[in-house]
Amino acid sequence: MSMTEAASKRPAHDDQGPAPASTLFIFGASGDLTKRLVMPALYNLAREGALDAQFQIVGVDIVQHDDADYRAFLTDTAHQMAGAAGLTLNETAWSWLMDRIHYIVGDFDSAETYKKVGAWLDQRKSETGQANAVFYMAVTPRFFGSIAEKLGENGLFDESENAFRRIVVEKPFGTDLASAKALNAHLLTAAQEHQIFRIDHFLGKETVQNVMAMRFGNGIFEPLWNRNFIDHVQITAAETVTVEQRGKFYDATGALRDMVPNHMFQLLAMIAMEPPNSFDADAIRTEKAKVVQAIAPMTPEDVLRDTVRAQYLAGNIGGRHVKNYQWEDNVAHDSHRETYVALKLSVDNWRWSGVPFYIRTGKALAVRRTEIAIQFKRPPHRLFDETPTDELLPNALVIRVQPDEGMSLRIAAKIPGRSVRLAEVDMDFRYSDYFKAEPSTGYETLIYDCLTGDATLFQRADNIEAGWAAVQPILDAWEAGEGELHHYKAGSAGPSAADHLIERDGFAWQPLI
Numbered sequence: 184m185s186m187t188e189a190a191s192k193r194p195a196h197d198d199q200g201p202a203p204a205s206t207l208f209i210f211g212a213s214g215d216l217t218k219r220l221v222m223p224a225l226y227n228l229a230r231e232g233a234l235d236a237q238f239q240i241v242g243v244d245i246v247q248h249d250d251a252d253y254r255a256f257l258t259d260t261a262h263q264m265a266g267a268a269g270l271t272l273n274e275t276a277w278s279w280l281m282d283r284i285h286y287i288v289g290d291f292d293s294a295e296t297y298k299k300v301g302a303w304l305d306q307r308k309s310e311t312g313q314a315n316a317v318f319y320m321a322v323t324p325r326f327f328g329s330i331a332e333k334l335g336e337n338g339l340f341d342e343s344e345n346a347f348r349r350i351v352v353e354k355p356f357g358t359d360l361a362s363a364k365a366l367n368a369h370l371l372t373a374a375q376e377h378q379i380f381r382i383d384h385f386l387g388k389e390t391v392q393n394v395m396a397m398r399f400g401n402g403i404f405e406p407l408w409n410r411n412f413i414d415h416v417q418i419t420a421a422e423t424v425t426v427e428q429r430g431k432f433y434d435a436t437g438a439l440r441d442m443v444p445n446h447m448f449q450l451l452a453m454i455a456m457e458p459p460n461s462f463d464a465d466a467i468r469t470e471k472a473k474v475v476q477a478i479a480p481m482t483p484e485d486v487l488r489d490t491v492r493a494q495y496l497a498g499n500i501g502g503r504h505v506k507n508y509q510w511e512d513n514v515a516h517d518s519h520r521e522t523y524v525a526l527k528l529s530v531d532n533w534r535w536s537g538v539p540f541y542i543r544t545g546k547a548l549a550v551r552r553t554e555i556a557i558q559f560k561r562p563p564h565r566l567f568d569e570t571p572t573d574e575l576l577p578n579a580l581v582i583r584v585q586p587d588e589g590m591s592l593r594i595a596a597k598i599p600g601r602s603v604r605l606a607e608v609d610m611d612f613r614y615s616d617y618f619k620a621e622p623s624t625g626y627e628t629l630i631y632d633c634l635t636g637d638a639t640l641f642q643r644a645d646n647i648e649a650g651w652a653a654v655q656p657i658l659d660a661w662e663a664g665e666g667e668l669h670h671y672k673a674g675s676a677g678p679s680a681a682d683h684l685i686e687r688d689g690f691a692w693q694p695l696i
């Protein structure tokens with residue numbers, strides 16, 4: 184059977200029914216996240232028939248709108264975004280969604296706002312008999328705790344009348360270990376853990392979810408998945424974008440906080456976790472928390488030796504001129520904030536003892552590429568003298584998270600001819616060749632799962648705190664001025680100090696250029 188024939192025999196990839204009827208309250212309904220990611224995701228869900236006929240959306244925001252002009256604002260934005268992407272809006276699905284849109288003008292700090300939310304749900308209950316609700320926090324992080332608290336004070340997390348009540352909390356979840364713990368504690372004064380859905384949008388990416396499918400849905404990988412066969416692991420999230428319009432947020436945050444305790448550790452957890460007992464949300468989240476807790480905390484000496492921080496300088500990315508980071512809008516001209524970070528970590532447990540995990544992420548790099556490379560050990564005995572095996576790269580399984588989603592296995596093969604010479608070849612699987620998938624934001628799965636109550640792809644409090652605990656010694660040392668801030672040219676593969684970090688162990692990063 185050819186690849187195309189095989190693909191045509193695949194089941195439709197989304198054959199679950201609509202999520203239970205509920206009202207989705209979007210706090211921050213006139214903001215950027217809502218219009219760019221949440222609404223497109225809801226439209227995609229509507230198009231797929233994944234929302235119940237009684238599903239309703241209520242936007243809550245200080246920006247003045249009534250229902251009609253809020254719908255018009257969303258419709259204009261949707262047409263612009265579809266046009267820019269060369270897509271046409273499915274008008275049937277869009278009007279289905281718009282018929283369910285409502286708007287409450289309200290200040291998050293005002294008690295009146297929560298009275299209006301409560302009144303809406305009471306009316307819904309009297310009209311339809313159900314008052315399920317999800318409160319989505321598409322708001323600046325300083326409101327996460329206070330909105331939850333006020334929802335709680337108004338009894339809006341009460342599930343005693345057979346209704347579910349959930350809160351979705353966006354990122355960033357805290358700025359360090361202490362603030363993340365404080366936010367968890369604050370949320371837990373208002374709602375119970377099973378009602379709290381902490382988003383990490385990397386978990387909505389198909390390829391990230393596929394890591395679990397690949398590891399635990401196949402028999403061939405797990406026997407090799409340990410220190411006996413794996414030499415080291417590299418996790419890369421390279422971006423070509425600069426800080427763009429986010430200078431204020433980014434200059435207070437930096438690459439370490441922005442990417443590592445959340446996205447990068449989610450990737451690490453997927454790769455390094457033990458097999459869960461079941462596909463149950465808590466079974467998976469327990470294993471993920473355990474492996475992040477096993478990341479060895481760094482001493483100040485480790486930070487000096489095993490971390491690299493760097494900031495971009497002017498350069499060119501694909502013909503686009505990029506200025507020095509310090510000259511970006513809303514960035515301090517003497518900023519020492521890192522836009523790139525590389526780390527060598529160890530996971531102190533039975534499976535991974537002695538296997539280094541190298542992590543790097545940065546902005547304004549040569550290419551956009553998120554991938555995980557599992558490098559295997561070399562064969563124990565060199566048979567092929569004519570071309571010494573150590574001139575070949577060792578076997579590696581590279582999981583491409585984005586773009587060009589897929590994976591490839593690098594193996595050695597004989598070059599045709601009379602002499603026995605080996606070359607590296609790739610066995611390659613590309614999602615786009617094999618599965619037909621509509622464009623998505625990644626938020627579809629997360630919103631759908633929240634509406635159905637499946638917390639598997641959301642972070643539990645212990646998971647988040649373990650991530651911050653692992654990076655806290657680095658934050659502390661850097662804050663104390665330890666470790667040099669390196670520089671790299673925009674459009675390059677990153678600072679040479681990051682190359683030294685891995686090369687001193689006899690390895691090399693997967694090439695970026």
Ligand SMILES: NC(=O)C1=CN([C@@H]2O[C@H](COP(=O)(O)OP(=O)(O)OC[C@H]3O[C@@H](n4cnc5c(N)ncnc54)[C@H](OP(=O)(O)O)[C@@H]3O)[C@@H](O)[C@H]2O)C=CC1
Binds near residue numbers: 292322
């Ligand atoms: N934008 C993105 O791409 C992403 C955002 N996120 C996260 O999502 C969250 C929201 O981000 P984003 O949409 O960019 O933020 P925005 O600032 O664009 O949106 C927040 C909205 O809340 C409104 N608002 C502010 N103060 C109040 C108040 N006191 N009462 C009622 N409404 C108020 C704002 O109105 P006004 O404009 O008048 O202040 C605005 O409409 C953040 O936590 C962010 O980190 C996560 C991933 C991506």
Ligand SMILES: O=C1O[C@H](COP(=O)(O)O)[C@@H](O)[C@H](O)[C@H]1O
Binds near residue numbers: 354422424441553
């Ligand atoms: O959360 C964030 O993620 C993006 C990268 O996400 P991606 O889906 O575009 O790969 C990053 O650019 C941003 O700084 C960070 O806040």
